[in-house]
Amino acid sequence: MSGLLTALRLADTAFPSGSFAFSQGLEPILAADRAAGAEAVLAFVREQLRLRFATADRVALVRAFRVADDQEALAAVDREFHAASPVEAQRAASLKNGAALLAAHARLGTEGTASYQARVRGRKAFGHLAIVQGMVSRSLGLKEAEAINVAGYGLAMGIAQAALRLGRVGAMDTQRIVGEALADIDHIAALPIPEGAAPSSFTPLVDIAATHHSRQRGRLFAS
Secondary structure, three states, rough: OOOHHHHHHHHOOOOOHHHHHHHOOOOHHHHHOOOHHHHHHHHHHHHHHHHHHHHHHHHHHHHHHHOOOOOOHHHHHHHHHHOOOOOOOHHHHHHHHHHHHHHHHHHHHHOOOHHHHHHHHOOOOOOHHHHHHHHHHHHHOHHHHHHHHHHHHHHHHHHHHHHHOOOOOHHHHHHHHHHHHHHHHHHHHHHOOOOOOOOOOHHHHHEEEEEHHHHOOOOOOOO
């Protein structure tokens, strides 16, 4: 099967990955500014791509992709990413989203996912989203850049759709936001990642907002 068709399948928002439950911190940010609309959402998407996805999730995804055939090494990358994720709300979202994606691929019979799911259940690995994305992408024959593009697109589209569900943007706004983010994703996918690069992020305002949000009642999204 061509890489394009596989990428389209993985990037499909109808795929049962559990991502619909998370706004990636957008909900509490918008709650603090009732006038915020499409431009604010686009700025948020770009900030998340540049300051979190490019330097943390993408790094973990690619490192997982490169060692996907060795589940001991994969679990080591998983543990390192867990240690580099200090914000409980964001860490929990990554774990829940990763568990949903892993479960879906295990049921579909994607190579390596059932055995890694057993590791997670046996507390020998965490199963963070970026790790599962890297493993699945490698198992399904994607190239590194394609895997990054799929994950980046999923992040951008997930945030845009969260904004739509929150009533801050319209359907055409979501398409414009994602369309303008594509160039950022393409640029990020081309950035080199040295062997052993450590994941890191710097989104303090979102991290603080997400922490407070996890204690709120009546929220639409888990994070």
